[in-house]
């Protein structure tokens with residue numbers, strides 16, 4: 001039985017649209033991530049999962065420890081349900097949530113928020129909460145070349161050099177309402193950019209990544225040494241799914257963050273260092289056949305975030321050989337699909353898709369059907385299904 005037959009059989013009782021998680025693929029992806037981390041713990045990026053029961057399951061696997069959340073309200077919610085050690089990896093200006101954090105002993109113990117400037121520290125300190133708030137200093141891990149004319153990597157923190165990092169760390173140390181718990185430097189230009197791409201673009205990516213790795217290993221080491229003069233750090237976090245084995249090779253790094261690797265969405269097919277199995281899929285029903293060689297499925301317009309373009313669209317996955325109409329792409333309520341495989345599809349048949357990114361899929365579906373072999377073993381709510389939309 002091939003994957004399409006297996007998934008069709010497992011979900012024969014469901015009416016599409018729906019989303020599934022192939023648990024065997026998920027387990028094999030998780031095991032591969034742990035192998036790549038060679039003993040250093042992986043902090044699980046919740047944005048790339050957005051389903052609490054799945055988050056709990058992967059955290060139970062040896063090698064994964066702690067959560068990297070994307071908003072403070074999310075972190076407060078996760079801790080209220082029993083999860084521990086939650087790093088909110090993106091700064092917050094949510095005074096209400098910060099007040100809640102600093103007023104709740106358990107939350108203040110388990111949650112760390114991200115800062116990168118005295119402005120963040122002032123905002124947190126102004127709330128004068130009963131419990132001190134744990135903070136993590138975010139460092140710019142981007143790559144800069146040609147005298148600053150070229151830059152790769154996410155625009156995050158203004159803190160880039162050891163002296164700047166030490167200055168913010170000293171500033172934190174001087175404020176009784178705050179505790180410096182960790183450092184984070186996310187090299188998006190390595191972790192999130194596939195290097196297995198043909199042609200000159202691929203060569204340029206590999207050149208950039210090699211130079212960036214060398215530069216960052218030295219700078220990150222210096223930053224950590226400089227900050228450790230001022231504060232005891234519990235953790236130094238870096239990396240993402242695409243860079244696990246590279247990031248952990250740096251001595252200064254105590255843990256790596258990763259999330260997308262569990263679901264292995266489309267954008268993660270283009271890395272030389274690892275492969276994965278598509279674990280998160282969604283099925284859309286064929287609802288009409290406008291012309292020979294064309295079928296139309298219901299819905300489908302679930303583009304991923306980021307700079308808009310074809311790479312952000314879901315991939316028509318099974319049956320193989322379907323493609324979008326160039327004028328229509330993935331539609332708001334219906335999506336025509338072209339290709340030879342369309343000829344074999346009838347009304348009500350499913351087309352299986354992969355999302356370009358990982359967790360955003362869960363903003364579209366209230367549940368994930370967990371597939372074990374050729375049956376659905378369980379149905380679990382996504383964040384959306386629990387009525388929790390944080391962004």
Ligand SMILES: Cc1ncc(COP(=O)(O)O)c(C=O)c1O
Nearest residue numbers: 045048186240241257258259260
């Ligand atoms: C701070 C940070 N760390 C790590 C990651 C990597 O997450 P993933 O493994 O899901 O790509 C991201 C993703 O954007 C991130 O923002």
